[in-house]
Amino acid sequence: MSTKTDKPIPKATASTQPYWDGTARGELWIQRSKNTGNYVFYPRSQSPYGIDDELEWVQSSGKGTLDSYVISERPAPGFEPPYAIAIVKLEEGVRMLSNIVGVEPTPENLVLDMPLQVEFEQRGDMSIPVFRPTGDAK
């Protein structure tokens, strides 16, 4: 499936392809250090935890919390203001950037530490992880 959009469409490299293959299946896959058990984000080919370490791909629960955000009031390619740009803390402990969907972007609706669940937005040939509040947010 391919959808038209003005929003930026990322391009995978060989080492990030498993991440984008995962999102295409509606799954969020991240990496974990075999030696330390620490999760790693963004995807990379070499471990930051030592030259003898290796990274393995694991499926994230897709659960996270709202760590911080801004509500952008200026347009950006494909984005009509206001829209929420959020730092999401995944249950596994790593942070990633995303958008919050399914709720009007207001300070009242966007409460720090509120629970979120990943979902995927089709954009061109890529599937982009975004997050929806799962609590009783308005």
Add this chain to the structure above:
Amino acid sequence: MKPAQVAIRGAAESRIGAVPGVSEIELRVEAAHLALADAGLDLSDVDGITSASSSPIEVAHYMGITPRWYDGTSVGGCSFLVHVRHAAAAIAAGQCETVLVLHGESGRSHVGKPPRAMGADSIARQFEGPYGVSSPFNMFTLPVLRFLKDRGMSTDALAEVVVAQSKWSEGNPRASRNKLVTIDDVKASPMIAYPFHKMECCVATDGGGALVITSAARAEDGPRPPVYLLGSGEASDSPVVSMMDDLTTSKGFRNSSKDAFEEAGITTGDVDHLMIYDAFAHLPLYGLGDLGFVAHEDAADFIAEGNTSPGGKLPMNTNGGGLRYTHSGMYGMFAIQESVRQLRNEAFRQVDDVELSVVQGVGGMFTAASTLVLANRKP
């Protein structure tokens, strides 16, 4: 390096504000000529040159300089602090004698400005780019709500920073925003990216500045009082803001200032004057805590109580900062220039008895940081 082996012999800013029709390289050369005149030197005296965002070779050739040392470190707005540090090491090592650290940026008029293009397969474009981050106003600002919540502050803390700094820039004809403002004025300005209002974001300007760095002995022969480099540091965090080490403190600020203070042999109590790079109003709140002047939790109260304002015990961002004075996109040069003016007793709003000044820079959102400890006396 032993402290005070190296000093600033000359310093100057170009025209700033709206300078349409003048390209970036022309702003650099304008500032460089003014700084050399200030130093009582000519082009033939310069054997080292630095540049950020474009090649040092380009500006050297344009000016008619044949350098035997150059540095093109380009890590955003603190690049010029890093250049001072690198130049000092090169001078101390005997690799060159007189270095021009220069900056010019057409941040408002966009004349002769190289594009900042990144491939769609870069880390930033794959993992931050898809989410509508278009500019520093909605990237650099991202950690602040976490900072405010965890440090027990309201969003009014941001407005307090602007109010305090407006007291420094008030009436300065070179400042782009030179009116005194209140909390209500700040909160009445348009929302740019919640919680940041327009006045809590830096002003976009054109402008340049240059420094002439040389050995302390050679600087003492100049027509102007030397400004000694007592210590310096450089540090890094994450290339993408969502993955910085901790959203409530800057690893870059902490590490670069620790190295600079240790090299200079100073503590926060020795500091008479402070510049903290303020592309946005949260940075002085981070900086006051990360450099150890106050507990993070107390930073907003410290500012609101007037400690950083005219007459306060820790004068900070005394040109009005990037929020009030000027911000070409890479502000670090202008923070150094104000520090030099205060140490030479020639600032628009001069602080009494400044002997030691600290400049804290940041670059590429929270990516890079650098710190300079400057003084008008030897340690």
